[in-house]
Amino acid sequence: MVLYDSTALAGNSSGSSSSSSSKPPPPPLQPQQQQEIDGLLAGAGYKVRSSELRKVAQRLERLETAMVNSPADFSQLASDTIHYNPSDLASWVDSLLSEFAQPPTCPSEFVMDPVTNQTVVNDAWTTTEPNMPQVHQNISYEQQSLNNQLTVVTAMEEDSGIRLVHMLMTCAECIQRGDFSLATSFLEDMQGLLTRVNTVCGIGKVAGHFIDALGRRIFQGIGGGSINGGSAYENEILYHHFYEACPYLKFAHFTANQAILEAFDGHDCVHVVDFNLMHGLQWPALIQALALRPGGPPLLRLTGIGPPSPDGRDSLREIGLRLAELARSVNVRFAFRGVAASRLEDVKPWMLEVNPKESVAVNSIMQLHRLLGSEPNRNSPVETVLSWIRSLNPKIMTVVEQEANHNQPGFLDRFTEALHYYSTMFDSLEACTVQPDKALAEIYIQREITNVVSCEGSARVERHEPLARWRTRLSGAGFRPLHLGSNAYKQASMLLTLFSAEGYSVEENDGCLTLGWHSRPLIAASAWQALSDAPAEFPAPDTHRPS
Amino acid sequence: MARSNEVNLNECKMVVPLNTWVLISNFKLAYKLLRRPDGTFNRHLAEFLDRKVPANANPVDGVFSFDVLVDRGTSLLCRIYRPATAEEPQPNVAELEKPVTAEVVPVIIFFHGGSFAHSSANSAIYDTLCQRLVGLCKAVVVSVNYRRAPENRYPCAYDDGWTALKWVNSRPWLQSQKDSKVHIYLAGDSSGGNIAHHVALRAIDSGIDVLGNILLNPMFGGQERTESEQRLDGKYFVTLRDRDWYWRAYLPEGEDRDHHACNPFGPNGRSLEGIKFPKSLVVVAGFDLIQDWQLAYVDGLKKAGQEVKLLYMEQATIGFYLLPNNNHFHTVMDEISKFVGSDC
Numbered sequence: 001m002v003l004y005d006s007t008a009l010a011g012n013s014s015g016s017s018s019s020s021s022s023k024p025p026p027p028p029l030q031p032q033q034q035q036e037i038d039g040l041l042a043g044a045g046y047k048v049r050s051s052e053l054r055k056v057a058q059r060l061e062r063l064e065t066a067m068v069n070s071p072a073d074f075s076q077l078a079s080d081t082i083h084y085n086p087s088d089l090a091s092w093v094d095s096l097l098s099e100f101a102q103p104p105t106c107p108s109e110f111v112m113d114p115v116t117n118q119t120v121v122n123d124a125w126t127t128t129e130p131n132m133p134q135v136h137q138n139i140s141y142e143q144q145s146l147n148n149q150l151t152v153v154t155a156m157e158e159d160s161g162i163r164l165v166h167m168l169m170t171c172a173e174c175i176q177r178g179d180f181s182l183a184t185s186f187l188e189d190m191q192g193l194l195t196r197v198n199t200v201c202g203i204g205k206v207a208g209h210f211i212d213a214l215g216r217r218i219f220q221g222i223g224g225g226s227i228n229g230g231s232a233y234e235n236e237i238l239y240h241h242f243y244e245a246c247p248y249l250k251f252a253h254f255t256a257n258q259a260i261l262e263a264f265d266g267h268d269c270v271h272v273v274d275f276n277l278m279h280g281l282q283w284p285a286l287i288q289a290l291a292l293r294p295g296g297p298p299l300l301r302l303t304g305i306g307p308p309s310p311d312g313r314d315s316l317r318e319i320g321l322r323l324a325e326l327a328r329s330v331n332v333r334f335a336f337r338g339v340a341a342s343r344l345e346d347v348k349p350w351m352l353e354v355n356p357k358e359s360v361a362v363n364s365i366m367q368l369h370r371l372l373g374s375e376p377n378r379n380s381p382v383e384t385v386l387s388w389i390r391s392l393n394p395k396i397m398t399v400v401e402q403e404a405n406h407n408q409p410g411f412l413d414r415f416t417e418a419l420h421y422y423s424t425m426f427d428s429l430e431a432c433t434v435q436p437d438k439a440l441a442e443i444y445i446q447r448e449i450t451n452v453v454s455c456e457g458s459a460r461v462e463r464h465e466p467l468a469r470w471r472t473r474l475s476g477a478g479f480r481p482l483h484l485g486s487n488a489y490k491q492a493s494m495l496l497t498l499f500s501a502e503g504y505s506v507e508e509n510d511g512c513l514t515l516g517w518h519s520r521p522l523i524a525a526s527a528w529q530a531l532s533d534a535p536a537e538f539p540a541p542d543t544h545r546p547s
Numbered sequence: 548m549a550r551s552n553e554v555n556l557n558e559c560k561m562v563v564p565l566n567t568w569v570l571i572s573n574f575k576l577a578y579k580l581l582r583r584p585d586g587t588f589n590r591h592l593a594e595f596l597d598r599k600v601p602a603n604a605n606p607v608d609g610v611f612s613f614d615v616l617v618d619r620g621t622s623l624l625c626r627i628y629r630p631a632t633a634e635e636p637q638p639n640v641a642e643l644e645k646p647v648t649a650e651v652v653p654v655i656i657f658f659h660g661g662s663f664a665h666s667s668a669n670s671a672i673y674d675t676l677c678q679r680l681v682g683l684c685k686a687v688v689v690s691v692n693y694r695r696a697p698e699n700r701y702p703c704a705y706d707d708g709w710t711a712l713k714w715v716n717s718r719p720w721l722q723s724q725k726d727s728k729v730h731i732y733l734a735g736d737s738s739g740g741n742i743a744h745h746v747a748l749r750a751i752d753s754g755i756d757v758l759g760n761i762l763l764n765p766m767f768g769g770q771e772r773t774e775s776e777q778r779l780d781g782k783y784f785v786t787l788r789d790r791d792w793y794w795r796a797y798l799p800e801g802e803d804r805d806h807h808a809c810n811p812f813g814p815n816g817r818s819l820e821g822i823k824f825p826k827s828l829v830v831v832a833g834f835d836l837i838q839d840w841q842l843a844y845v846d847g848l849k850k851a852g853q854e855v856k857l858l859y860m861e862q863a864t865i866g867f868y869l870l871p872n873n874n875h876f877h878t879v880m881d882e883i884s885k886f887v888g889s890d891c
Contacts, residue, residue, distance in 0.1 A: 038566050040870045045598020045671035046570070053565050060572045067579065078580045078589070086596045089573060096576075150604040152613040152643060153624075490591035502622050508595045518624055519601065519614045519669050 046089045059093045066100040073100045083486040085511040153424055153520045161203040164193055165419070168210055172415040180218055187215055206426045209446045210419060213453035222456035232307040233315075238447070239278050241440035245432045246425075247500045248523045251492055251515040252365050253282040255525040256398035258488045260361045261289050263396035263527075267359040268298045273352055273392075275344060275367040277304030280319040282365070284326055291330035299333045303352050308340035316340060345371055345381035349388040360394040368470070369401055372463040386477040390530045396482060401470060403514055403524040406452045407463040418452045421522065428517035431501030467512055467524040479528040483511030559783045562834065562862055564872045570672075571866045575784050578665060582792050588664055588697050598671040604643060606631035610681045612674075613643050617714045621694065623707050625714070626668045628681045628688040646720040653686040653730050653887045654721050655761075656711055656746075658693065660737030662766060662793040663704060668692035672869050679871075680734070683880055684887040689715055693742065697796035701808050704738070704797075708746035716755045732759045732887055733825070736868065738797075740765025740829075744811060744844075747825050757825040761883055764832050764865055765841055768794055769810040770803050773839035783834040783864045790837065810840070812847030819851035826854035828886045830879055832863035858882055 035049045048056055067074045077099050086092050171186035190211050197204040243249040264270045270290075274282070283302060290297040302323065309315045316338025327334030341347045344367055354360055371382035389397060404421040408414045425445060432438045451462040465473075471481070492506045492513060507514045507521060514521035560568060577596050581589045602612040612628045632648070657680065659666050659673040666673060668690040677688045693707035712731070715721060721729045733743040740762035750757050768790060780787045791804075798806050807815045827848055831841045848855040860867065863875040871877070 040872060041566050041570060043671065043675050044570055044869070045600070046573070048566075048569065053569060057565060057569050057572070060569065060576065064572070064576055067576065078583070083592065083595060086577075087598060089569070093573075149601065151601040152604045153602075154613060154615050154643065486592055486595045489595040493591050493594070506594075507599055518616060518622070519599075519626075521601070 041089075045087055047087050048089050052090055056090050056093060059090070059097060063093055063097050066097065070100055081486075084483040086508065087510055150420075151520050152420060153518050160193060160197045161207075164190060164197060164203060164207045167193065168207060168214075168419060169412070169416065171214055172412050175214065175217065176411040183214070183218055187211065187218065203423065205442075206419070206423045206449075209422070209449050210415075210453065212446075213450045216450060217454035220454070222454065223459050232309065236278050236315075238440055238444035240281070241437045242444040243281055245434065245437040245441035246429055247496055247504060248515060249281070249365070250495065250499065251506075252400040252523060252525060253285065254495055255484065255488055255492055255513055256363055256365070256400060256527075257282065257286045257289065258491065259398050259482065259484060259527040260286060260363070260396060261293070263361060263482070264290070264298060264359055265293075267395070269301075269355070269358040270298045270361065271301040271303065271354060271358040272361045272363060273303045273305070273354075273394075275305050275362070275364040277306040277316060277319060277338070280304065280323050282363070283323055287323065287327050287332055287334070288330060291327075291332045297330075297332040299335075300327065301335045301337070301358065303337045303339060305339045305341055305344065305347055307342050314338065343370075345385060347385075349392060352392070354392050360392050362389050362392065362394045362397040364398065365400045366402065368399060369407070369463045369465060370461045372407055372465065373458075382473070383477065386474070386479075390478050393530055393532070395529065397479065397528040397530070398525070399470065399474070399528060400523060400525045401467070402464040403466055403516070403521045404464040405466050405469075407465050415453060418449060422449050424517050424520050425522055428503060428522070431503060467509065467514070467526065470524075470526070471510075474526075474528055478531045480531055481511050482527040482529050484508075484513050484525065484527060489513060559834070559864060562783075563864055563867070564870075567866070567870050567872060570869065571784050571864070574665075574866075578789070581665075582789065586697060586792070586795055588796065590698065593665065597666065599667065599669045600671045600674045601669070602626055608678070608682070610678045611643075612678070614669075618707075618710050621707065621710070623694075623710060624668065624692040625711055626674070626677070626690045626692070628677050628690070630681050630685060630687075644718075644720045646722070647687065648724065649685070650725045651723045651730055652721070653684055653732055653758075654715055655680055655684065655686045655688045655732045655734050655887065656708075656715055656743075657688050657690045658704075658708060658733075658735030658739030658742040658746075659690060660735065660739045660764075660766075661695070662789075663696040663738040663741075663797040664793060665695070676736075676869065679880070680883070683884045686732075686887060687721060696793070700796070700800075701798055701806075702745075704742050705745045705749065705808075708733075708742045709749050712746055712750060712755060712757075728756070731755070731757050732761060733757055734761035734763070734883075735765070736763035737865070738766045738793075739763075741767060741808070745808065748811075748817070751822055751824065759886060760825050760827040761886065762827060762829045762841075762844075763868055763879070764830060764835055765844065766793075766837070767809060767811065767840040767844050768804045768837060769813050769840060769843075770805045773837075775839040776836050779834060779836035779838075783836070785836055785865060787836065812843060816847075819848065819853055822851070822853075824848070824851075824853045826856075826886075828856050828858065828882060830858045830860065830868075830882075832865060832867060832875075833859065833861035834864040856882075856886070 036051075038048050038050050038053060041048050067077070077096060081096065081099055083092065084095065167186055167190045171183050171190065174180070174183035174186060190207070194204065194208055194211065197207070199205050199208050239249075260272065272283075272286070274280075287300065290300060302320070304316055304320065306316050317336075320336030320338055324334050324336055337353065339347060339351050368382060368385075371380075371385055373380045373382075402421075405417050406414055406421070408417070422445060426442070429438060429441060429445075432441070448462050451460055452464075455461075475481075486508075489506060489508055492515070496504045496506065496515075503517055505516055505518065507516065509521070509524070512524055512526040514524045516522045563571070581593045583589065602614045604611050604613050609631050610628055611631055612626055614624050614626050617623045617625050627643075629643075657673075657677055659668060659670065668674075669692070673690060677690045680686060680688050689711065691708060691711040694703040696704075712733070715731060716729050718729065723730050733747055735741070735743040743760050743762055744765065747757050747760050772787070776787055779785075794804050794809055798804070798809060804810060805813045805815055807813070807817065810816060829841065829845050831838050831845075835841070842857075845855055845857045858879060860875040860879065863873075867873055867875045868879055
């Protein structure tokens with residue numbers, strides 16, 4: 001069985017895909033930020049500025065001395081300390097040093113100069129041998145991760161499976177060229193080949209969905225048609241089964257909740273804004289964690305955004321009521337508000353009724369990518385939304401997104417990427433045996449595939465972008481990263497061993513956490529805080545409501 | 548044993564470039580946090596701290612890579628590195644396993660180091676090293692993500708190595724055009740070197756030909772305390788205590804360091820006299836405290852009539868091959884290239 005998955009990034013990485021009205025798209029890095037980092041250490045995964053190497057070395061020395069001389073502090077360090085962002089070596093070493101009661105000065109760091117009788121820094125390190133070429137990295141660390149990357153994980157494959165992949169790619173290429181008649185004949189061939197391939201698992205199964213999606217694109221056009229018409233109710237059911245069948249959503253909720261819990265530490269009035277309430281699956285755990293926190297729970301407000309219910313039911317309110325019952329049972333003062341909106345961009349900040357005295361957490365699980373428009377234009381939805389999020393001055397914004405590049409302009413690139421990504425995701429689902437969770441989870445994923453492959457323009461909402469891109473976009477929009485640490489990592493890993501089959505892996509990536517299948521990350525979680533240099537633009541609550 | 552409170556950091560500062568010192572010291576300190584006195588290992592923190600990189604099927608500097616699940620039961624992954632050819636600079640992803648085209652293509656099965664407990668095939672330092680080997684030897688490199696100690700003791704790492712060897716040997720697309728056979732070399736650093744030896748042993752009488760072993764600072768040991776261990780203890784990043792910890796973590800419980808896994812030419816080792824064992828290239832660093840065991844290994848091979856070349860790098864510390872900023876690195880890379888190139 002073949003699992004192919006890829007992260008093919010567009011060759012041109014310099015422009016962002018959206019632009020704001022009054023300024024050019026932010027470049028990946030400002031010139032003054034582009035410090036020269038040691039190229040060899042960068043290759044090993046560590047960002048250290050060449051100018052700081054000596055200082056980091058001295059700190060490492062100090063750390064070692066401290067570790068040897070204070071065994072009590074050391075064993076605490078080994079067991080309790082939370083580590084953050086190991087790539088930033090200087091900060092990592094400093095944070096460990098700060099755990100020691102009395103970080104020593106290293107006797108070897110300083111020596112007495114026999115002539116002047118003054119203490120001087122002992123510069124005992126060799127300089128690099130003169131005939132060794134110095135390797136300097138001309139591109140920044142961030143830029144590296146934006147370069148063309150394609151991650152593939154495969155397993156044993158039968159010939160017909162390989163042929164199927166070939167044909168899928170060729171068909172997609174025909175479509176990109178506009179040769180629909182040739183594409184159609186490939187489609188027919190593939191449908192024939194599919195009957196001879198095992199479609200219960202592996203490439204046969206996922207290929208079937210891709211063949212389907214290509215068929216839709218060719219015959220029904222790119223407007224989405226019936227797929228996008230799935231009712232909100234249906235979507236919620238499918239989402240729930242996807243939640244049960246595999247750990248991706250559990251990981252998302254778990255990691256976000258941990259970060260929110262930490263951000264709310266010491267705050268008595270907290271307000272969580274959930275960009276996609278669904279069945280409110282994320283919140284019981286947070287409510288319970290807040291109930292148990294030392295010092296007692298805060299007053300918790302939850303604002304859940306979701307699509308309007310067509311049949312007169314107020315499904316948002318129903319979920320709110322259930323959450324309120326739970327909160328009451330654990331003595332957490334709780335208030336819920338539902339905001340019905342068909343699209344996230346229709347939400348206005350005044351609808352959230354944020355009180356300036358409360359600590360706000362904005363929680364976006366796989367929603368931001370829906371705001372990426374098909375054309376970079378003025379005031380694209382994502383910029384608008386990020387801007388008003390910022391105006392709320394949230395204590396934390398948790399963002400979880402698919403770790404994939406499904407928003408490339410070129411169809412073939414996007415198709416290739418999706419084939420690899422969803423093959424891997426389907427393969428990971430093999431580990432689940434519970435029905436109907438698995439079957440419905442597959443339908444949930446199939447809808448994503450169909451949207452990525454057969455839709456364009458405003459109908460294509462599954463515009464996934466990789467973490468590196470989100471970092472750039474969010475930094476450019478005035479947010480700074482809050483690093484997820486080793487405690488979150490450990491808990492996520494433990495959650496996996498409890499609930500899932502072997503093969504899932506959590507990785508730390510520059511302060512963010514990803515969950516993937518074998519070596520391929522599929523979902524990325526990050527946390528952000530608004531930079532506070534801009535004046536708050538948030539208007540007083542009752543002045544901007546339309547009459 | 549090193550004197551407990553005095554930290555002798557001055558010697559190693561003098562012999563390595565600054566960035567190497569920072570890298571290896573960072574590992575040294577981080578690893579210390581992970582080894583618990585009771586013999587357990589903080590695996591979550593280890594995975595969190597390890598810097599990993601994804602495979603990349605788009606060629607970078609003429610090399611592309613992809614991961615393969617070689618054994619579902621043990622979740623054994625291998626990362627395959629291949630040279631991008633001039634005719635096909637951008638491989639179609641459906642053609643990753645396209646047959647090699649040259650008359651002779653060496654396939655190097657690589658076992659990363661980490662004293663059996665640390666690192667992975669997708670650790671950044673090893674990904675970089677494997678990419679270098681591709682260009683250097685015009686080879687396909689297969690890096691094995693073997694199971695690690697202490698959760699998986701002897702013989703898991705060897706079993707995984709053997710599984711990978713069988714898998715490589717049975718890939719039609721890795722067969723050289725000249726004789727339709729896969730031209731296999733086993734290579735590894737530290738614990739990876741140890742694994743290479745033992746996998747080569749297993750291959751004897753199996754019908755699988757291993758053309759050569761490349762052992763970089765291979766991890767061997769024994770009950771006895773040798774002169775180099777005493778002289779160099781704690782001086783160049785490594786202590787006897789940590790070496791002991793890793794052996795206790797890998798070897799079966801209750802076994803001592805004269806177990807044949809640790810000490811292949813010791814009292815419990817197997818004689819290689821008269822055995823068809825691959826030729827070996829063994830690199831020993833002059834500042835590695837276990838060099839006496841590595842030199843004893845070379846001697847053991849020689850006494851058994853096996854072909855072995857020793858590269859003794861006097862001024863080298865452990866890990867010198869991780870960054871290309873020293874002469875030892877280039878010397879060793881040249882030798883490896885000649886060693887692999889010599890059967891064409």
